[in-house]
Amino acid sequence: xxxxxxxxxxxxxxxxxxxxxxxxxxxxAESISVRNQLVENITGDESIxxxxxxxxxxxxxxxxSSIVNLPSMKKAAxxxxxxxxxxxxxINKKAKLTEAxxxxxTYRTPYKEDxxxxxxDDKLNLLxxxxxxxxxxxxxxxxxxSLNFWKTHKIFASTEGAYIEQDILESGGGFKATxxxxxxxxxxxxxxxxxxxFITGGYEFIRELDFLSHTDRVKEEAVALLxxxxxxxxxxxxxxxxxxxxxxxxxxxxxxxxxxxxxxTELSFAGGSFLTIDKLGSFRYGSPIVNxxxxxxxxxxxxxxxxxxxxxxxxxxxxxxxxxxxxxLTSRETAPVIGxxxxxxxxxxxxxxxxxxxxxxxxxxxGEGSLEELISDTxxxxxxxxxxxxxxxxxxxxxxFGVEAAWEIKNGKLRRMLKNPVYTGIxxxxxxxxxxxxxxxxxxxxxxxxxxxxxxxxxxxxxxxTSPARFHNxxxxxxx
Amino acid sequence: xxxxxxxxxxxxxxxxxxxxEQTEAxxxxxxxxxxxxxxSHIHQNVFESTNKLYFRVAVGKRIGVVSTTSMEKxxxxxxxxxxxxxxxxQRDNPDFTELPGKAEYRKxxxxxxxxxxxxxxxxxxxxxxxFRIAGKHNLNAAGSFSTSETEVAVVNSNGxxxxxxxxxxxxxxxxxxxxxxxxxxxxxxxxxxLNFKEITERATQKCLDSVNPMEIPPGKYDVILEPKAVxxxxxWLNYTGFNPKSLDDGSSFLAGHLGKKIMGENVSLYDDAxxxxxxxxxxxxxxxxxxxxxxxxKGIGVGVVHNSLTAHHAGTKSTGxxxxxxxxxxxxxxxxxxxxxxxxxxxxxSKTEKGILVTRFHxxxxxxxxxxxxxxxxxxxxxxxxxxxxxxxxxxxxRFTESMVKAFSRVKMISRERQAIDAWWSxxxxxxxxxxxxxxxxxxxxxQF
Numbered sequence: 001x002x003x004x005x006x007x008x009x010x011x012x013x014x015x016x017x018x019x020x021x022x023x024x025x026x027x028x029a030e031s032i033s034v035r036n037q038l039v040e041n042i043t044g045d046e047s048i049x050x051x052x053x054x055x056x057x058x059x060x061x062x063x064x065s066s067i068v069n070l071p072s073m074k075k076a077a078x079x080x081x082x083x084x085x086x087x088x089x090x091i092n093k094k095a096k097l098t099e100a101x102x103x104x105x106t107y108r109t110p111y112k113e114d115x116x117x118x119x120x121d122d123k124l125n126l127l128x129x130x131x132x133x134x135x136x137x138x139x140x141x142x143x144x145x146s147l148n149f150w151k152t153h154k155i156f157a158s159t160e161g162a163y164i165e166q167d168i169l170e171s172g173g174g175f176k177a178t179x180x181x182x183x184x185x186x187x188x189x190x191x192x193x194x195x196x197x198f199i200t201g202g203y204e205f206i207r208e209l210d211f212l213s214h215t216d217r218v219k220e221e222a223v224a225l226l227x228x229x230x231x232x233x234x235x236x237x238x239x240x241x242x243x244x245x246x247x248x249x250x251x252x253x254x255x256x257x258x259x260x261x262x263x264x265t266e267l268s269f270a271g272g273s274f275l276t277i278d279k280l281g282s283f284r285y286g287s288p289i290v291n292x293x294x295x296x297x298x299x300x301x302x303x304x305x306x307x308x309x310x311x312x313x314x315x316x317x318x319x320x321x322x323x324x325x326x327x328x329l330t331s332r333e334t335a336p337v338i339g340x341x342x343x344x345x346x347x348x349x350x351x352x353x354x355x356x357x358x359x360x361x362x363x364x365x366x367g368e369g370s371l372e373e374l375i376s377d378t379x380x381x382x383x384x385x386x387x388x389x390x391x392x393x394x395x396x397x398x399x400x401f402g403v404e405a406a407w408e409i410k411n412g413k414l415r416r417m418l419k420n421p422v423y424t425g426i427x428x429x430x431x432x433x434x435x436x437x438x439x440x441x442x443x444x445x446x447x448x449x450x451x452x453x454x455x456x457x458x459x460x461x462x463x464x465x466t467s468p469a470r471f472h473n474x475x476x477x478x479x480x
Numbered sequence: 481x482x483x484x485x486x487x488x489x490x491x492x493x494x495x496x497x498x499x500x501e502q503t504e505a506x507x508x509x510x511x512x513x514x515x516x517x518x519x520s521h522i523h524q525n526v527f528e529s530t531n532k533l534y535f536r537v538a539v540g541k542r543i544g545v546v547s548t549t550s551m552e553k554x555x556x557x558x559x560x561x562x563x564x565x566x567x568x569x570q571r572d573n574p575d576f577t578e579l580p581g582k583a584e585y586r587k588x589x590x591x592x593x594x595x596x597x598x599x600x601x602x603x604x605x606x607x608x609x610x611f612r613i614a615g616k617h618n619l620n621a622a623g624s625f626s627t628s629e630t631e632v633a634v635v636n637s638n639g640x641x642x643x644x645x646x647x648x649x650x651x652x653x654x655x656x657x658x659x660x661x662x663x664x665x666x667x668x669x670x671x672x673x674l675n676f677k678e679i680t681e682r683a684t685q686k687c688l689d690s691v692n693p694m695e696i697p698p699g700k701y702d703v704i705l706e707p708k709a710v711x712x713x714x715x716w717l718n719y720t721g722f723n724p725k726s727l728d729d730g731s732s733f734l735a736g737h738l739g740k741k742i743m744g745e746n747v748s749l750y751d752d753a754x755x756x757x758x759x760x761x762x763x764x765x766x767x768x769x770x771x772x773x774x775x776x777x778k779g780i781g782v783g784v785v786h787n788s789l790t791a792h793h794a795g796t797k798s799t800g801x802x803x804x805x806x807x808x809x810x811x812x813x814x815x816x817x818x819x820x821x822x823x824x825x826x827x828x829x830s831k832t833e834k835g836i837l838v839t840r841f842h843x844x845x846x847x848x849x850x851x852x853x854x855x856x857x858x859x860x861x862x863x864x865x866x867x868x869x870x871x872x873x874x875x876x877x878x879r880f881t882e883s884m885v886k887a888f889s890r891v892k893m894i895s896r897e898r899q900a901i902d903a904w905w906s907x908x909x910x911x912x913x914x915x916x917x918x919x920x921x922x923x924x925x926x927x928q929f
Contacts, residue, residue: 038571038574045548086522089605090611269652389845393879393929
C-alpha cells in the first residue's frame with residue numbers, strides 16, 4: 001500500500017498541485033444489539049477506501065473511492081484536481097496551510113484485549129443475561145443491551161513528505177431498561193444513555209463496566225420513574241451528573257469553539273458560533289473555576305489519536321482557562337486566521353469524507369471533593385442525571401437538555417425522584433453560575449460516539465472528561 | 481454506473497456459493513458530488529464513489545449480516561463466509577420465517593442522465609449565479625449543492641431480483657446579512673428542474689425582510705409553520721412514532737391509541753413511495769414492493785410501517801419499509817406525506833390576529849416525552865411577528881417546547897401547496913409537507929439573535 005500511496009503523491013506533484021494528501025482507511029466494525037433476550041442484530045462491516053485532497057490553483061478539491069488500486073487512485077487524483085479547478089473559479093482568496101512538521105511515524109491505541117478476538121458467544125451471553133436480568137419486572141417492556149467495536153488502520157501521506165500509519169481501536173457498550181405505564185414511558189441507562197460509554201481501548205473496558213452489577217438499579221429506577229412526580233417549573237440550583245456534563249460541554253463549549261463554525265463554513269448545516277474572534281483571550285465564558293482543555297492525548301479518551309487527519313500531532317491545548325475563553329479547535333487552514341498553528345483537530349469520518357474541525361477530548365478539569373460532598377453542601381436544589389434530549393440554537397447560546405431522572409435535594413440530602421426533567425439556559429450565563437466542580441475521584445472521560453457535522457454528514461467519535469458540577473439560578477422543568 | 485445485468489450476475493454468483501440455507505445481497509453503488517460555499521466562494525468541493533454490499537444469511541432462524549465496500553472477489557467471498565459464521569454463532573430469531581420471495585415492481589422513472597452527468601464546473605456556475613443575486617444586496621450566501629447517481633439492487637436465494645438506478649439533486653441556501661438570514665431549498669431527481677434563481681431570490685427576500693429583529697417574550701402564540709418547519713417535526717415523528725419498534729416498546733405516541741382519535745380531523749399523515757410529488761422509489765431493502773401506509777388518518781391513529789421481521793412480530797405483512805440489513809430490527813418511512821388542505825399562506829396570514837411565522841427550525845429533539853411526542857427546537861432563518869393579518873416585524877429566534885400530538889389537534893388551516901423537503905435519505909425519499917396554522921403553540925424560551 002505504501003508504494004501505491006507514494007506513487008500517487010508523486011503523480012499529484014507532477015500535476016503541479018499546491019498541496020495534496022492521500023488517506024487510506026480500512027475500518028472493521030462490529031455491532032451487537034440484544035432486546036428482551038432476542039439478538040436483534042449482529043453486524044460486521046468492512047469499509048475500505050482512500051480519499052485524495054488537493055489544493056490546486058489555491059482552491060480545494062477532494063475525491064474518494066472504495067476501489068483501492070492504482071488506476072482508481074490516479075482517476076481520483078485527476079478528479080480531485082478537476083474539482084479544485086471548478087472551485088478556483090469562485091475563490092477570492094487562495095487557500096493556504098500553516099506550516100507543519102512532516103512526520104514519519106506510527107501510532108497504536110494501547111489496549112489489553114482485542115474485542116474482535118473475544119468469542120461471539122461470550123459477547124452474546126453477556127448481553128442476553130443483561131436483558132434477562134432487567135426483564136424480571138413486568139413493567140419493563142423493553143430491555144436493550146449493545147456492544148460496538150471499531151478497529152481502524154489508516155495511512156496518511158502528503159506532498160510535504162509526511163507518512164503516518166495509525167491503528168485505532170475503539171470499544172464500548174451499555175444497556176437500557178424502558179418501563180411502560182399508563183400513558184407514560186420512562187427509561188434508565190447504564191453506564192450512559194445512547195448506547196453506553198466508549199473508549200479508545202479494548203474489551204477490558206467492557207469487563208470493567210460489569211453490566212450485571214447495575215441491572216437491578218437501572219430496572220428499579222426505570223419503574224420508579226413511572227410513579228415519580230413531574231419535575232417542577234422553577235428556577236433552581238442544580239447539580240449535573242458527570243455523563244450529562246459531557247453533553248453540556250459537547251454542545252455549549254466544544255461546538256462553539258470550532259474555528260470553522262466561527263469562520264462561517266458550517267453555516268449551511270451545523271450553524272455558526274457566538275464565539276467570534278474578538279472574544280479570544282478576553283471573553284468571560286464561565287466562572288473562574290471553569291477550566292476546559294482539548295486533549296487528544298488523554299488516556300483512553302474516545303477522541304484520542306496519534307495524529308489528526310492532516311498529519312498534525314495530537315495535542316493538549318486550553319479552551320477555557322479560569323473562566324476566560326482562550327483557544328479554538330483549529331486546522332492548518334483556519335489557524336493562521338488567528339495567528340496560530342493548527343492544534344490538530346481535523347478528523348474525517350472514514351476514507352470518503354474530507355477532514356473537518358472536530359472535537360477530540362474536550363475535558364472539564366476536576367475541582368475538589370466528591371459528589372456526595374457536593375450534594376451535602378447544597379441546601380435546596382436538584383440533581384440531574386444522564387442525558388435524554390438535547391437542543392441548542394445555531395450559535396450555541398440557548399440550550400435545553402432533558403435528562404432521564406432528577407432528584408430533589410433538601411438540606412443536603414437526595415429526596416424524591418422526579419420524571420421528565422428539563423433544564424434550559426444561555427451558555428455564558430449558565431457557565432458563569434458554576435460555583436463547584438467535584439474532584440478527581442469523580443472525574444471520568446465519557447465517550448460520545450455520534451457527533452454529527454458537515455455535508456455530507458459525518459459522524460465523529462469524541463469524548464469529554466467531566467466531574468459533576470453545580471450551577472445556580474437555572475430554569476428547570478420548562479416542558480409542556 | 482455498473483449496470484443491472486452485471487450487478488445481478490455478480491450477486492447471483494456469490495449467492496450460489498453461499499453455504500447458508502438462505503442468502504440475500506443488497507448492493508448500493510453511489511457517485512456523489514457536493515459543493516459547499518460561504519463568503520462568496522466554494523470552500524469544500526468533494527466527490528465520492530462508494531460501492532457497498534450487504535450480505536444477510538440465514539441458517540434456520542439464525543441470521544448473520546456483514547457489509548463491505550470492497551467488490552474484490554476474494555473480499556466478497558470472505559464477507560459472505562463471515563456472515564455465515566455470525567449466523568452459526570447466533571441465537572434463533574423467532575420473527576424470522578424466510579426471506580421475501582419474488583415480486584413485481586412498479587416502473588418508476590428515477591434516473592435522469594442530466595443529473596448523473598452534471599459536473600463540478602456546472603455546479604460552480606450555478607453557485608456563482610447565487611453569489612451574484614445575493615451580492616447585489618451585499619449579502620452572504622452559504623449553502624451546499626449536491627448531485628448524485630446511485631444504483632440499488634436486492635437479490636436473494638428466494639427469487640427476489642430488484643434493481644433501480646436513481647439520481648438526486650439538492651440545494652440548500654442560507655442568505656445572511658448583519659443581523660438577519662433567510663432560507664430556501666430545492667430537491668429533484670432532475671437537476672434541470674431546480675430553479676436556482678427562484679430559490680436564491682426567495683432566500684434573499686427572507687433575509688431582507690428579517691433585518692433588525694426585535695425581541696418578543698416567549699409564550700403561547702398562533703403559529704404559521706412553513707413546509708420546512710413542518711417537515712422537521714415530521715422527521716422526528718418518523719423517528720419516535722411511526723416505526724414498529726417504538727410502537728412495540730410503547731414509546732410511540734401511537735402506542736395504545738390505534739383506532740382512536742389523537743389529532744385534529746384535518747390531519748392525515750402517511751407514507752406513499754409511489755406519489756411523484758415526493759421522491760418515489762418502488763421497493764425496500766428486502767426487495768418488497770412499497771405499499772401506502774397511513775399513520776394518522778383524519779386524526780385517528782392507524783398504524784406503522786413494517787419489514788418482514790417486524791411484520792411477523794406484529795402478526796401482519798411487510799409494508800415494504802425495510803432499512804438496510806444491518807438495521808433489520810426496525811422499519812422506517814422514507815416517503816412521508818402530510819395531507820394537503822385548501823388554504824394558502826396568504827389566507828393564513830390574513831386570518832391571524834397575532835401570531836408568529838416560522839421559516840424553519842434548528843436542532844429539534846423529540847426525546848423529551850416520546851409518548852406525547854413532546855419536542856423542542858429553535859426557530860431559524862426568518863421568524864416574523866404577524867399582527868392584524870399582516871407580517872408586522874421580524875423577531876429574534878425563539879425556542880418551542882410542545883407536544884406535537886396536542887399541536888396537531890389544534891391545526892386551524894392547512895395549505896393546498898406542499899413542498900418536497902430534503903432529508904438524510906433523499907436518494908430514496910423525502911418529506912412532503914404543507915404550511916400549517918396552529919393555535920396556541922408553546923414558545924418556551926428565547927435567544928439573543
